[in-house]
Amino acid sequence: MVSYKELGLVNTREMFAKAIKGGYAIPAFNFNNMEQLQAIIKASAETKSPVILQVSKGARNYANQTLLRYMAQGAVEYAKELGWEHPQIVLHLDHGDSFELCKSCVDFGFSSVMIDASHLPYEENIALTKKVVDYAHQYDVTVEAELGVLAGVEDEVSSAVSHYTKPEEVVDFATRTGCDSLAISIGTSHGAYKFTPEQCTRDPKTGKLVPPPLAFDVLDAIMEQLPGFPIVLHGSSSVPQEYVDMINQYGGKLPDAVGIPEEQLRKASKSAVCKINIDSDSRLAFTAAVRKVFAEKPGEFDPRKYCGPARDLMEELYKHKIINVLGSDGKA
Ligand code: 13P
Numbered sequence: 001m002v003s004y005k006e007l008g009l010v011n012t013r014e015m016f017a018k019a020i021k022g023g024y025a026i027p028a029f030n031f032n033n034m035e036q037l038q039a040i041i042k043a044s045a046e047t048k049s050p051v052i053l054q055v056s057k058g059a060r061n062y063a064n065q066t067l068l069r070y071m072a073q074g075a076v077e078y079a080k081e082l083g084w085e086h087p088q089i090v091l092h093l094d095h096g097d098s099f100e101l102c103k104s105c106v107d108f109g110f111s112s113v114m115i116d117a118s119h120l121p122y123e124e125n126i127a128l129t130k131k132v133v134d135y136a137h138q139y140d141v142t143v144e145a146e147l148g149v150l151a152g153v154e155d156e157v158s159s160a161v162s163h164y165t166k167p168e169e170v171v172d173f174a175t176r177t178g179c180d181s182l183a184i185s186i187g188t189s190h191g192a193y194k195f196t197p198e199q200c201t202r203d204p205k206t207g208k209l210v211p212p213p214l215a216f217d218v219l220d221a222i223m224e225q226l227p228g229f230p231i232v233l234h235g236s237s238s239v240p241q242e243y244v245d246m247i248n249q250y251g252g253k254l255p256d257a258v259g260i261p262e263e264q265l266r267k268a269s270k271s272a273v274c275k276i277n278i279d280s281d282s283r284l285a286f287t288a289a290v291r292k293v294f295a296e297k298p299g300e301f302d303p304r305k306y307c308g309p310a311r312d313l314m315e316e317l318y319k320h321k322i323i324n325v326l327g328s329d330g331k332a
Helices: 011-022 033-049 057-063 065-081 099-107 122-137 167-177 215-223 239-251 262-269 280-296 304-325
Strands: 026-030 053-054 091-098 112-116 142-147 151-154 157-159 181-184 231-233 273-278
Touching: 011 273, 026 033, 026 091, 026 304, 033 053, 033 065, 033 273, 033 280, 033 304, 053 057, 057 065, 057 091, 057 122, 065 091, 112 122, 112 231, 112 280, 122 142, 122 167, 142 167, 142 231, 157 215, 167 215, 167 262, 181 239, 215 231, 215 262, 239 280, 239 304, 262 273, 262 304, 280 304
Parallel strands: 026 053, 026 273, 053 091, 091 112, 112 142, 142 181, 181 231, 231 273
Antiparallel strands: 151 157
C-alpha cells in the first residue's frame, strides 16, 4: 500500500471547492507518454494551475499502469524543478470499470478514481459506486461517479447514443453513494467526431460544421438540485480547426471532425462544473506537429526531432486551455 500523500500528490476535494467558489475549472488532461506529461507539467507549472493527470484504460494498456504511476511521481519532482514550490497535482483513474481496478489504483498511490458504472441499471450503478467510495474514503482518495451516458468512443468506452443525466436522480444518487463529484451528460461526447453532420448546421462561409449547443438547461436543473456539488464534464475537446487543417494539409484525413466550442466550456467553467476532461485535442496537436515534420523533412528519423515539436505544440494547447478556457491559471 502506497499513499498518494507520500508521493506529493493531492486529492480533488479542496481543489474542487476552491474552483466552484472561484468560478473556474480544473483541467483534467489524459497522458500516455513522456512528451504529453512533460507538456502538461510545464504548462501547469508556468501558469501555476492545479492539474489532474488522467490515466484511461487505453493508456494502461498502452503504457502500463505501474510505469504511468511512477511517471506521475516523477512529474511532481519535475514540477518542483521547474520552480513550482507546492505543485497541486492529482493522479486520477479515468473510467474505472470495476471495484478491483479502483482498489488497485487506491492501493498504488492514485489520489482520485472514477468508477464509471453509468452503463449499468441505476441501482447497480449506486451499489458499485458506493462500494468504491467506502473503500477509497478510508484512504482519503476522492471518487468521481457518472450518471447519464455520453455518446462517442474514447479508449474502449463507447456508446452510439447519449442519454442526458436526469436531474431528478442526482440528489438520491449523490446521497446514497457519497461520491465526491459527478460526471454528467449534457451533450459532450468523447473523440474527435462528437457530432454527425446531420446533428450540425454548416457555416456557409467556411463550410465547417457548427455543432448543436450543450444542454445548459439540464446543467442548471442539476445545479439547482445539488447546489455547490462538484460537476465534471467528460468529452470536452474543442477539436481546434487549425490542428485539423494542419493534419489534412500534411497528408491526413479528418473530414468533418468537430468538437465543443470553447465559449461553451468557458461558460460551464464559471458554474459548478469544476473538472473538464480533455484528451483528443492533445492527440490532434501531437499528430499535426508530427505530420508537419514528416512532410517538410522526409529525411528526418530522430524521434526527438518530431516528438519535440509535438511536445511544444501540446504545451501551447494546454496553456491556452488553462488561461483562456478554464481560467485556472494562478490558482495553485
Ligand atoms: P475528449 O475525447 O473530448 O478529449 O474527452 C476526453 C475524456 O473525456 C476523457 O475521459
